[in-house]
Amino acid sequence: AKSGGRGAFRFFEPELDELMHARRNLERDMRDALSERQFELHYQPFVNAATGETRGFEALLRWRHPQRGLVLPGEFIPLAEETGLIVPLGEWVLRTACAEAAKWPQEVGIAINLSPAQFRSKELAPVIVGALASSGIAPHRLELEVTETVIMHDSEAVFAVLAQLRELGVRIALDDFGTGYSSLSFLQRFPFDKVKIDRSFVDELSSTRAEARHLARAVVRFAVSLGKTTTAEGVETEEQLDILREEGCMETQGYYFSRPMPASDVARMLRRDGAA
Numbered sequence: 402a403k404s405g406g407r408g409a410f411r412f413f414e415p416e417l418d419e420l421m422h423a424r425r426n427l428e429r430d431m432r433d434a435l436s437e438r439q440f441e442l443h444y445q446p447f448v449n450a451a452t453g454e455t456r457g458f459e460a461l462l463r464w465r466h467p468q469r470g471l472v473l474p475g476e477f478i479p480l481a482e483e484t485g486l487i488v489p490l491g492e493w494v495l496r497t498a499c500a501e502a503a504k505w506p507q508e509v510g511i512a513i514n515l516s517p518a519q520f521r522s523k524e525l526a527p528v529i530v531g532a533l534a535s536s537g538i539a540p541h542r543l544e545l546e547v548t549e550t551v552i553m554h555d556s557e558a559v560f561a562v563l564a565q566l567r568e569l570g571v572r573i574a575l576d577d578f579g580t581g582y583s584s585l586s587f588l589q590r591f592p593f594d595k596v597k598i599d600r601s602f603v604d605e606l607s608s609t610r611a612e613a614r615h616l617a618r619a620v621v622r623f624a625v626s627l628g629k630t631t632t633a634e635g636v637e638t639e640e641q642l643d644i645l646r647e648e649g650c651m652e653t654q655g656y657y658f659s660r661p662m663p664a665s666d667v668a669r670m671l672r673r674d675g676a677a
């Protein structure tokens with residue numbers, strides 16, 4: 402279907418031209434951005450569903466573009482993956498996030514998103530070992546979020562890397578659960594510590610359509626049945642939180658608790674909670 406779509410572009414050459422131009426600009430800007438320190442990380446807490454206690458923070462990449470302002474990852478990560486820039490960028494994310502977490506209390510974890518390209522680079526394990534060593538944080542505080550796309554790709558090689566990382570004590574989370582195509586048996590073979598239920602299902606927990614609601618509940622139940630830690634992402638309402646608790650979901654994350662925030666706000670929040 403993709404190659405057919407690409408062929409179809411030939412009939413719209415001016416637009417293709419514009420598209421290529423925009424792409425080249427973005428690519429050039431992105432290369433400069435890393436050396437000019439325009440990237441930053443924001444952090445979103447994930448909390449114990451029963452107690453509300455903060456368990457850790459997920460690092461989410463932002464680009465402070467000199468002209469365009471704050472750019473979200475959806476706009477540049479796909480191109481960073483295509484061009485390979487995600488490898489040095491991902492290394493920067495790992496090092497920066499671990500260094501930040503070193504300033505937090507020992508029981509607060511740090512979660513980082515990994516791209517398939519980072520697994521293919523072969524440098525992943527050494528980069529993670531390096532980030533742990535230079536920050537000095539305990540390996541069990543670091544959680545790596547991977548999607549099914551990562552594990553479907555060359556699954557034996559990825560399996561080996563994941564097993565190696567887990568041996569170090571690092572935790573592995575399966576991100577965007579429910580959106581992939583893996584079978585239950587496939588998922589059970591992979592060494593995960595945590596399953597993150599995709600926001601689209603959390604959204605539908607409060608849908609007015611009964612069918613959508615039932616499907617969403619079934620996905621939550623399925624995740625819980627895997628017997629790992631379960632985290633629901635994108636929780637925005639009390640109603641969603643109540644249903645998730647009822648279904649036995651252990652952790653929650655979303656705007657209901659907090660939006661992603663700069664490191665300085667995290668430090669302030671942790672100081673305030675620590676003092677309380």
Ligand code: C2E
Pocket residue numbers: 445460461462473474475478491494514515516546576577600634635636637654655656657661
């Ligand atoms: P994700 O890992 O599934 O992250 C969750 C996304 O949902 C984040 O978007 C977050 O800001 C947003 N979100 C959190 N709570 C809520 C909520 O209650 N409601 C709504 N509507 N949205 C919520 P963001 O920051 O734009 O990131 C998008 C995606 O970009 C991430 O999806 C992740 O796949 C990718 N990404 C972000 N940072 C990195 C990174 O450092 N490396 C890699 N490889 N990917 C990253």
Ligand code: CA
Pocket residue numbers: 459514546576
């Ligand atoms: Ca994630």
Ligand code: CA
Pocket residue numbers: 576577597599600634
């Ligand atoms: Ca996710």
Ligand code: CA
Pocket residue numbers: 577
């Ligand atoms: Ca997602």
